[in-house]
Amino acid sequence: KRDQIDVYHGxxxxxxxxxxxxxxxxxxxxxxxKFPEFSKRLLGEGWSIYKTRKTLQRASKIIAVSKNTAKDLCDFYQVPSEKVRVIYNGIGEEFFSAPSSESLKSVRARYAIPPGDYILYVGGSDPRKNLERLLEAFSILLKKVQPLILVVTGGMGRRGKEIYQKIERLNLGENVVLTGHVSSQDLRLLYSGARLFVYPSLYEGFGIPVIEAMACGVPVITSNISSLPEVAGDAAYFINPYDIQAMAEAMERVLSDKNLAVSLQAEGLERAKAFSWEKAASQTLAVYQECLI
Structure with a gap:
């Protein structure tokens, strides 16, 4: 009231x-x-859950970034469904622009990616992103497909030590490139240069990397759980993220079946066009207007 705000949006x-x-x-x-064991807090998420519950009670309207997240809210916090509006995230127009061959060569040199094909993964060592199982599956894949590199982007803070140990134990040192955090511009180039994007996350509220990869024309393999089937539609190859063998077989199939890869690329590009920040902004404005009535 002091600031005379008609509608406040957190x-x-x-x-x-x-x-x-x-x-x-x-x-x-x-x-x-969903995964309290991944909490960074020594005493768990009890206080955070309490604060979120109070916030949801105070809010006039709640925006969820997917139907799956909306369902989770209603199930766990007993939020009335009529209070929730689903508004999907968008994707920047720059992801649809084809990069030059020079810029693709430059980004490979910048991160010391060896010549040849590579699979891209985004998410670092966050245990929810499921990198450890992907490394196991990649090790199986290498027995049938060579040469091949797995490029891993993101920080190696949480469980980073375990990731390094697994790479060493699986003898993947020459086949895995750890880039650390990358700029959004470099990420777009890394997507564009990849033969395949694999996102075996155990849980997502939305899953922006999936539509970013699709917009860059890369075939996508992702998990068949949480919001990912909703976001990817029919434009991705789905896997059980807990099944290491199935993950390896999926990667081998997409890499070896050109028709399948081309189909995933085309369908993915069309799917990505369904998500825009302009649409998200328009729908968010409509929620504000609901509050003003």
């Missing part, structure tokens, strides 16, 4: 103020509700 889980007419909060996922 864009990431919390409401730091209240609007005179109403308040909107965006919930991106319930990852630590």
């Amino acid at each position: 864009t990431s889980y919390q409401l730091w103020a209240r609007g005179i007419k109403g308040s909107v909060v965006t919930i991106h996922d319930l990852a630590l509700v």
Whole structure:
């Protein structure tokens, strides 16, 4: 009231103020509700869950970034479904622009990626992203497909030591490139240069890397759980992320079946066009207008 805010929007889980007419909060996922063992907090997520519950009670409207996240909210927090609006994330137009061959060569040199084909993974050592099982599957794949590189982007903070040990134990040192964090521009180039993008996450509220890869024209393999089938539609090859052998077989099939790869590329590009920040903004504005009525 002091600031004369008609509608206040907390864009990431919390409401730091209240609007005179109403308040909107965006919930991106319930990852630590689903996987409390991955919490960074020594005492767990009890306090965070309590705060989120209070926030959801105070909010006039709740934006969930997928139907799956909306369902999770209603199931876990007993949020009335009529209070929730699903608004998908978007993707920047730059991901649809084909990069030059020079820029693709430059990004490979920048991260010391050896010549030849590579599979891309995004997510670092976050245990929810399932890199350890992907490494196991990649080790199986290498027995049939050579030469091949796995490029891993993202930080190696949490469980990084275990990742390094697994790479060493599986003798993958010459076949895995760890880039660390990369800029959004370099990420787009890494997508574009990949033969295949694999995203075996155990849980996502949305899964932006899936549509980023699709927009860059890369065949996508992803998990058949949480929001990922909803977001990817019919444009990805789905796997059980807990099944290492199935993951290896899926990678081998997409790499060896040119018709399948081309089909996934075409369908993925069309699927990615369904997501835009302009659409998300328009739908968010409509939620604000609901609060003003």
